[in-house]
Amino acid sequence: MMAAAWILVCIFGCKLYGGFVRDWIVGQQRSRPKNKTIDQWVLYDQSPPHLHPELVPADLDCYLPSHGLYEIDEILNELGKLKMLAKVHRHYWRYALLVDENTKTGPFIIDLIIPNIKGTQYDRIDFDINNLFVEKDYTQHLGMRIDITCPPHSITLENIVDHIQKQSFHFLGEINDKPSGKILSDRLNKMITRGWTQINPALPSVMPSLNPPSNSTLTPLSKDSSLYQKLEKLMKSSFLKKDLEILSIEQIKNTELENIYIEAQKIIATQSSTSDGNEVQLFHGAKGN
Incomplete structure (x- = not known):
């Protein structure tokens, strides 16, 4: 999984963010599902398949570069050089790659988000601890996907790192009756089940400003x-x-x-x-x- 992260960032210029940065790079956490064999880690109850919630880290979330987009076959070829096999699921604005499904080391998922001119659900920040990224040429540094250092959030990069190390987080959003509210509720419960503590009160949701209009x-x-x-x-x-x-x-x-x-x-x-x-x-x- 670490080798795949290096390939995506250093060879293809992807921006790596999400759970891998939070749990592995900063938190140095690792866990495996209890009483589950490796072949039971992949769950097929929805499309594309996903991994057992107790698996940490489970996936690599990446933004494909907006310049010099690569064919998905090029990425698969690089993974193949390390004998990593992937099943590709094309879904809306992303590719979901299920990698090493039948290996002794266990499977993981790569989410490749395709850049576009409109803001998507992947541009939103649900927890402050998910607001970090790593990119090419700066692999020993952390960046913030969206600037939340100003009020009403006033959260710095150092605050986020401290929260991860203490397994606490700020919830940035509002749970309502809409489908998006249900997703946020599920994600919030998942973090609490994993032993994370929510810092109250919840803060307003964060949405990045859209890119300038395209021609x-x-x-x-x-x-x-x-x-x-x-x-x-x-x-x-x-x-x-x-x-x-x-x-x-x-x-x-x-x-x-x-x-x-x-x-x-x-x-x-x-x-x-x-x-x-x-x-x-x-x-x-x-x-x-």
Whole structure:
């Protein structure tokens, strides 16, 4: 698990946060489920699978870098060099990797959060002790995911480290009847069951400010549109598998970059024998057998 953390941070530039930083790096805690064999550590009562709550540390929570995104296969290949096998579950804005399910050392999970222009549930801080991260080139230092040093929280990085070492925490949120409230309640009870003590009273919830508005838009294409039909024809003629099924096609459009592209195309066209500057269409990020 430690080797996987090194690969994700130092090779792929992921930002590591969550339970591993809290429990292992700072708290130096380790526990195994009582009266459970290793093959009983993985629980399949929901999708994707998760690990027994008594297992500490259980997972690696990482943000994939917003620059130079890597293919998931590249990460799997690096893990494979150390004979770590992973089952990949694609879920909303993340990849959940169940690693070493059938090994003597026991399984663990890697959560790879895909960066996007909108705030997600993974950007929220439920407990102050979950607000730490480690990143490449600063692996001997801790950072705060969100600045909570100002009122009404007034919690410093040193406070968080002290709370972890004393197994105490501030709850940052509100439990209500909404689905999110149920999730927070379950997480709160899980921490208390593990022997952690809540510092009262609860503090207001924390949400990061959203990134500046993006010039990009993501739009699903209608199957009746000419562009959809053109791409469908190209893909079916280019891929070897005859039973190729297209579930959906989405168009990423950036007006600013498109205008730059059009102007560059005009310049290239004046230097070539074709009116479109010898423009070609290529598939990117797809691999065939």
